[in-house]
Every structure is written in C-alpha cells, then in structure tokens.
Amino acid sequence: MKKHLPNFITCLNLLCGCLAITFVFQGQLVGAAYLVALAVFFDFWDGMVARILHVHSEIGKQLDSLADMVSFGVVPGMVMFKLLEKSVQSGYFGLTLDTLLPFAGFILTVFSALRLAKFNLDTRQTDSFIGVPTPTNTMLIVSFPLILAFDTYGLTPIILNPWFLLGITVLFSYLLIAELPLFALKFKNLKWEGNQIRFIFMILTIVLLAWLNFTAVPLLVAIYILLSLIKPSSI
Numbered sequence: 001m002k003k004h005l006p007n008f009i010t011c012l013n014l015l016c017g018c019l020a021i022t023f024v025f026q027g028q029l030v031g032a033a034y035l036v037a038l039a040v041f042f043d044f045w046d047g048m049v050a051r052i053l054h055v056h057s058e059i060g061k062q063l064d065s066l067a068d069m070v071s072f073g074v075v076p077g078m079v080m081f082k083l084l085e086k087s088v089q090s091g092y093f094g095l096t097l098d099t100l101l102p103f104a105g106f107i108l109t110v111f112s113a114l115r116l117a118k119f120n121l122d123t124r125q126t127d128s129f130i131g132v133p134t135p136t137n138t139m140l141i142v143s144f145p146l147i148l149a150f151d152t153y154g155l156t157p158i159i160l161n162p163w164f165l166l167g168i169t170v171l172f173s174y175l176l177i178a179e180l181p182l183f184a185l186k187f188k189n190l191k192w193e194g195n196q197i198r199f200i201f202m203i204l205t206i207v208l209l210a211w212l213n214f215t216a217v218p219l220l221v222a223i224y225i226l227l228s229l230i231k232p233s234s235i
Helices: 002-025 029-053 058-087 095-121 134-149 162-177 196-230
Strands: 128-130 181-183
Touching (some): 002 058, 029 058, 058 095, 058 162, 095 134, 095 162, 134 162, 181 196
16 A cells, blocks of 8 residues: 555646646636645655655656646646737737737746756755746746736736746756756755755754745745755755
8 A cells, every 4th residue: 555655646737737737728827836846845745755665667757747748838838828918918019929929938838847857857956946846836937927917026017027038938847957066855865964955954944935935936036046046066
C-alpha cells in the first residue's frame, strides 16, 4: 500500500492542475492561482513521502513529469494567454496583432515541456537544479493575477503592460532551460552547516510574505535566482 502513496499524491497534483485549467477557461485566475499553490504543495510532498518511505519507481518518475506538465506547463501558458489578452483589450497594437499576441503565452508551455524532458535525462539534477524549475516559474506567473486582485501598491499598470508580460515570457522561457545552477529546498538534515542558503531563503520567504503578501512572490523568485548565483558553492 505504501508504495502507491507517492503516486496518489502526484495524482492530486495533476487533479489540481486540471481544475486550475477549468478555472482559467472561466476567467477565474485567482482561483486557478490557489489551485496551483495546492499543486505545488502536493508536488513537494510526493517526493518527500517517497524518500521517507524509501519508495522509488520508474512509473512514479514518469507520472510526476506528466502531472507537472499539466500543472506547471499548460496552466502558466494559459494564465499568461489570459493576461496578455487582457493587456491588449483596449487596442494596444491594432486588431490583428492584439488578436494574435496572447498566444505568445504558450511559449512558456513549450519551454516547460523542454525543461521537464531535460530534467528527466539530466543526472546532474539530483540534489540541485539546472535552470528554473517549472513550479517556480508557474508560481511567478500565477502571482500576477493575485497581485492584480489585491493591488495595494499600484502595480496594475505595470503588470498589464503587454511589453512587461512579453518580457517575462521570453526571459523565463529561456531561464527554464538555461545552464543556470540553482539550489533545491531539499534538506538532508537540519544542521546550519551545508544548509545556510536554504535557511536564509526560507527566513526571507516568511518575512517577505508576511510583509508584502502576494507581491512578495516575484521578489522571492528574483532572490532565489540571485542567491544561487552569488553562492553556488553552498548549493
């Protein structure tokens, strides 16, 4: 029974991704964002439970990638499509380009698929990552609808600028597959030595989320990348 538990949790990740897609179809991007957060929770715990129970299987690895492709591949592309669609509603570039531009959001989906395929074949990514993980990218993208819904800092004009959204799409499509070493939040023990970068990031995460709420998410993604670049020896 215990050997099936991690796969069950992975299926919950997949279910959240499917539900998030239906929410995006209905224009409920905030609800989709909450479902993505739940998918990230399940994505973390399926691997954690597998390690705790010492249960590993090839089908579990493949199932995890398939679930991630839905929750952290299709969903961010759809959310970016909706955001770009909203950003050009007032006739920003002209009728033809305004109609076609939102489809650029699915570039994120394509590069997420490349990222996941690369991860499955890359033996260097057991304790760290090469390139931005798809859950991290997705959390960034779905944070934008949350910031828009609870905008206390006047960021709406920036987020709904099509150039900003296109820039994020291009930049993070590249970062998904870039040869960029990034630390993983995988604690082999709870000692400070060897886990400094992880503890520092977790403390910053708690403080910034408490202070800035959803607005902290893009900042935390930037800090995550910067910490990895500054202190690669601690990864």
